[in-house]
Amino acid sequence: MEENFLEIKDLKKSFGTGEAKQDVLRGMNFTVKKGEFCVLLGPSGSGKSTLLNIIGGIDTPDSxxxxxxxxxxxxxxxxxxxxxxxxxxxxxxxxxNLIPNLNVKENIEVGAYLSDKPLDVEEVITTLGLQDHKYKYPNQLSGGQQQRVSIGRAVVKNPDILMCDEPTGALDYKTSKEILSLIEDCNSKYGSTIIMVTHNEAIKYMADHVIKLRDGVVRHNDLNDKKIPASELEW
Amino acid sequence: MRNPLIKRIPKELASDWHKYLVIILFMVGMIGVISGMYVGRESMVYSINKGKTELNLEDGCFELSHRASPELLENISSGEMADVRQYFIDEGMKEADKEVADAIEKELNEQVTKAIEDGVRAQCVAMGVTDEDMIQSYVDAAMEENFEEALKEARNSDEFKEAVDEAYAEAHDAVIEAVDEEWNDIAEEYKLNDDNFKPTTVKIYEHFYRNESEDNNNDGVEDATVRIFKSDSEIDLASFVEGRAPENKNEIAIDRNHADTVGIKLGDKITVGGREYEVVGLLSYVNYLTMHESNTDLMFDAFGFDVAMLTPEAFNELTSRLHYNYSFLYDVKPEDKVAQADYSERFLKALITQTLVDDNEIKDYLPTYLSQARNFAPSDIEGDSVGTAIFCYILIAVIAFIFAITISSTIDKEASVIGTLRASGYSKGELIVHYMSMPVIVTLAGAAIGNALGYTGSRQYGDYAPHR
Structure with a gap:
């Protein structure tokens, strides 16, 4: 966890022009180390998703x-x-966002296909506890199961960074904790750097690195030495 | 690893099969019709052009009022214009000389007679003879005795010779003047005074025909006019759709369009020119693709007109007027349509002038490039192909529209999936290929099936396509 794997420097981004102009990111700075479990915390409108899009290369910063x-x-x-x-x-x-006419295994293969160092699809399916469902289609699965497939699709790529945008936002308490545990497992088992965007304050206790955002700037940037497993989280 | 997105395509097809079935059926129908029209057109044009050389299609034909002399045919073949002016002058001179000679003879007789009579009467007056009967008897006697001598003397006089020369000269001048006046009009009308005239040499074939009445059902009522050619013709040959050429004088081969239209089949008996024949062949003459009896007919008439083939023997037994029709082939073929018109015009000049100086008469002249019977079908197809092309463009627009709508609805529906795939690292190109593959597959399938049906089912030009 020594090197600065990801560096964000003076990031600014605004939408609209003139009076309607809205500054979403107003000079954001932080770094993430390799293998870190990093949580981006903030209320809606704090620029979390925009930041994630810019890190993903989907959007471009103004400066x-x-x-x-x-x-x-x-x-x-x-x-x-x-x-x-x-x-x-x-x-x-x-x-x-699973592909509706591909089954669980095929959805995960979509991720594997993209990577030049993919993990074994069957192993990922087992890790995610989906071995009984691998030939089911997304509309035959519960929300939690679908989110597992979605995580599988991302993890099977064996990515350097796993970006999670409110992964538990649409799930109930119990399922949320299961999903968080899975993400935690991926972090420890495969060594992926994780950047998770959430507005759920409780999640910060399971992270190595907590960055709180408000109004487009970093308010707090703390390392967490006493992280607890996701299964012990409460909210 | 194979792109797992490919697995979506058969699933997509299976789940939305009714939508794609409708689209494919629509495309198969439209593409089938269009390709059928194109294939039909191509094969028709191909067989028309093939027949042109294989069946010895004439470059044109002309009909004379009576059979042409071998010299006339030779002169026409040379493509040279005859010297019509000189011909007129020669003819005029002959006529004028005869008249002048007659007039001179008459005048001479009168003058000699008068001179003798005057001499006798003068003597009578001097001798005091007054009795008219007496005078008349003297005159008669003098005539009897001196007329021949006096005539001879008068003929030998310089005065007479001078007068005769003058009369001839005058008559000849009048002839030339009259001819020139007439000639200028003709030359202007047919543009015969062309300094750049080049002869168009041709080979001429006798291609006589007769128009006879045809009675299809032997009920004694004429049903159609049939134009009959001989089976030993060397030009404008026929291709046989069914059956064969007539081999004896009781057999006939008739046009297959006409046969189809009026319902004559092989083996049927029809009455032509009062004689009964068995139909042994259904044919298509290379110069009668459509049944135009006259070149001024706007539309062909497969009911009321027919072309047929008889053996020369049977042909000669017919009694209706023989049409002295001659076909010709240019020795050097014109290259294009402009040259065709040019060739035809030059040939016509030779034909007009040569026929005129041979005392024959042109009844009809038709260069093939202007023949309705030959060109109606090809130009009809030409027109159809424009229609087909427009139809094709409309089809492309309609297909584009259908797919624009289906793709756009797919993209709306899949927006979040597309976003995820992009975020996961699919390139724009890969996604475009993915989302285009379905319409492309459907289009290719429709095109393949449509073309297959179009090829096998393109019979729509069967109406007047020549077969070989």
Whole structure:
């Protein structure tokens, strides 16, 4: 966990023009180390999702930069960004966004196909506890099961960074904790760096690194030495 | 590893099969019709062009009022214009010389007679003879005795010779003047005074025909006019759709369009020119793709007109008027449509002038490039192909529209999946290929099936396509 794996520097981003102009990111700075479980905490409108999009190369900042392993995203063209996402990133969204006419195994294979160092699909399915459901289609699964598939699709890529955008936002308490445990497992088992966006304060206790955002700037940037397992979280 | 997204395609097809079935059926129908029209057109044009050389299609034909002399045919073949002016002058001179000679003879007789009579009367007056009967008897006697001598003397006089020369000269001048006046009009009308005229040499074939009445059902009522050619013709040959050429004088082969239209089959008996024949062949003459009896007919008439083939023997037994029709082939073929018109115009000049100086008469002249019977079908197809092309463009627009709508609804429905796939590292190109593959597969399938049906089912030009 020594090197600065991800660096965010003076990141600014605004939407709209003139009076309707809204500054979403107003000079954001932080770094994430390799293998860290990092939680981005903040109320809605604090710029969490925009930040995640910029880190993912989906959106571009007005100024400042994101660099990963020393490579600045702003220096990359469209093709290089695609390769960057393909090689280094895994995404988990609040809405699972599974492909409706592919079954569980096939949805996970979509992720494996993209990676040049994928994990074994069957092993991931087992880790996620989906071995009994691997030939089911998304509409035959519960929300929690769908989110597992979504995590599987991201994790099977064996990404350097796993980006989770409110992964438990649509799930109940019990299922949320299961999902968080799974993400935790991926962090410890596969060594992925995790950046999780959430507005759930309780989740910070399971993270190595907690960054609190408000109004487009970093308010608190704390390392957590006394993290507890997800299963022991309460809210 | 194979792209797992490919697995979506058969699943998509299976789940939305009714939607794609409708689209494929629509495309198969439209593409089938269009490809059928194109294939039909191509094969028709192909067989038309093939027949042009294989069946010895004429470059044109002309009909004379009576059979052409071998010299006339030779002169026409040369493509040279005859010297019509000189011909007129020669003819005029002959006529004028005869008239002048007659007039001179008459005048001479009168003058000699008068001179003798005057001499006798003068003597009578001097001798005091007054009795008219007496005078008349003297005159008669003098005539009897001196007329021949006096005539001879008068003929030998310089005065007479001078007068005769003058009369001839005057008559000849009048002839030339009259001819020139007439000639200028003709030359202007047919543009015969062309300094750049080049002869168009041709080979001429006798291609006589007769128009006879045809009675299809032998009920004694004429049903159609049939134009009959001989089976030994060397030009404008026929291709046989069914059966064969007539081999004896009781057999006939008739046009297959006409046969189809009026319901004549092989083996049927029909009455032509009062004689009964057995139909042994259904044919298509290379110069009668459609049944245009006259070139001024706007539409072909497969009911009321027919072309047929008889053996020369049977042909010669017919009694209706023989049409002295001659076909010709240019020795050097014109390259394009402009050249065709040019060739035809030059040939016509030779034909007009040569026929005129041979005392024959042109009844009809038709270069093939203007023949309705030959060109109606090809130009009809030409028109159809424009329609087909427009139809094709409309189809493309409709297909594009259908897919624009289906793809757009798919993309709306899949927006979040597309976003996820993009975020996971799928490139734009991969996703475009993925979302385009379905419409492309459906289109290709529709095109393949449609074309297959179009090829096998393209019979729509069967109505007047020549077969070989």
């Amino acid at each position: 400042g930069f994101v660099s990963i392993k020393g490579d600045k995203l702003e220096d990359m063209d469209e093709k290089q960004l695609t390769i960057y996402r393909r090689k280094h990133l895994g995404y988990v969204f609040q809405m699972y």
